Amino acid sequence: MNRRLELVCPAGSLPALRVAVDHGADAVYLGFRNATNARNFAGLNFDDGEMRRGIQYAHERGARVFLALNTYARAGQWSDWTRAADLAADLGVDAVILADPGLMRYCSERHPELRLHLSVQGSATNPEAIAFYAHQFGVQRVVLPRVLSLNQVRYVISNAPVEVEVFGFGSLCVMVEGRCALSSYVTGESPNTCGVCSPAKAVRWEETGSSRRSRLNGVLIDVYAPGESAGYPTLCKGRFIVRGGPDASPAYALEEPTSLNVLAILPELLQSGIAAIKVEGRQRSPAYVGQVTRVLRAALDACMRDPSGYAPRPEWVAELDRLAEGRQHTLGAIDRAWQ
């Protein structure tokens, strides 16, 4: 048996949490029903009572619970974030996932026993930045932004004094997380400020006889021909026109609708020394979470049993592609050619 690699799955609700745990998640991550976490969507997340029940359910079955407090506390509303941190400590979560350095200092001083993970929103992409969080606040794990190649991930792991968690499946952020104001540029609300990207309330669909158009706060994100499948208008995944280049026809200038999927390189990731693989998608349904967790559990078990004999099974890939944005997948920045 090789080293154990932790599978961390999203829980946007109590049913999703149960499904993730039942299907083999080693840990789940969740958030309160407010702006303190980066999936602040209507109908999602937990109140205190649900959180208590969720933690109990997970702990009784040997799974850990991480609480995402990974937005930046708003000026003048600091106590909303510290209250959430106090409650997290009180509820007995296994770690809090933080991005705001001020909140990290608060937690390290007020709740020294509370385990701190650096959120992907903390934008730490190199060992020196990670050392800052480790030395200043005792951060014990860092979630890497989806901008590093496999060699760069290895470099970070060899030189950073903490555990490293990487994203393994789900929607792909094209930009460095925590450093993207595209959504607030278009809609006034961003991951850092409001815990949202391309928020649903800003989306408008227009149907004409010859096309279907998606707009985000009035900005035309994409135009679909009749019969063409249309995706959610995440603003970095629309088709635009680049002026002054070789081709002025509409193109996915930033990124196509696609999902991250690391099944193909699990042995390399295992060997690199990462501590955990994270599934994106607290906004997804329990059914989605169950399917993804089951596939990744099977793949991870197979890989840990026999890394050299591991190959992703076609049915795993097919099942995940059915769930993927645009029904296709990519390694993203892990594959240098993508960059």
Next chain:
Amino acid sequence: MTAPSRSDSTPGTVAMKLSLGPIQYFWDRDTVMQFYGRVAESPVDIVYLGETVCAKRRALNAADWLDIAAHLAAAGKEVVLSTLVLVEAASELSRMRRIVDNGLYRVEANDMAAVNMLCSGKRFVAGPHINIYNGETLRLFADLGAFRWIPPLELGREAVAALQAVRPDGMQTEVFAFGRLPLAFSARCFTARAHGLPKDSCEFRCADYPDGMELETRDGQQFLALNGIQVQSGYTANLVRELPTLQALKVDVLRLSPQSRGMETVIDWFRRAIDGNVDLDEAARALGDAVSTGPCNGFWHGVAGMDWLSEFVP
């Protein structure tokens, strides 16, 4: 360019300063040298120098930058050396270490790696890509050695006002007041992608776009600008009409972001506006004429950053 005419009109107060942010684009060595030659003669007070976007851009070496710095310092400018925003490689960290240890000029940190190198005793500027969104985090950075900070670009008047009310003693606040907003960074080079090239063989195509590549929506709206791995606003941020509010909030410095043409005009109009020698609507119009894009000021007003609130909102 008109000669600087400072009017520290209110006794006991320090006049608002003007800074020139780091060049975001890949200009050739001669262009950069000539640009800073003109800047030395211009009425800006602070100049940020260095490559912040892409480590592959090396038209100027460390000695070139230090020559420019010396020239600007001799002309009376405060020189600050800016560091890379997205840091991934060991070589980038070594270069950052040399900047931090330069021994002459203060440093603007744009990544926590730089903060980690600076926070053991050096005074530094916390740049706009350091996420300081509340008073407690601002206090933390003061404790770490920051003497100046630039609020994240998406923070507006309301947040800046709240933070000004609690800012630590001696902390200067610098607001991004003019230029295309650096909104996002990626591992991917979008300029290379537009040319069908991978980043590792990008052929430095970004050198052909001195103000970035325009990205339009399919119905012709100026949307974004691609600048290598950076994505900028399609519109040009312009806070000249918010000057009375910025002054009332005791903002210390306004940052102007370099563009390839008309920068002296931009500097002049801001200088005259700060000195109270010009009608602000006229300044806004003149600044609009100096750029090829529409204006935006939405972030400052707490709405979508791309919006332009044309009525003066006190």
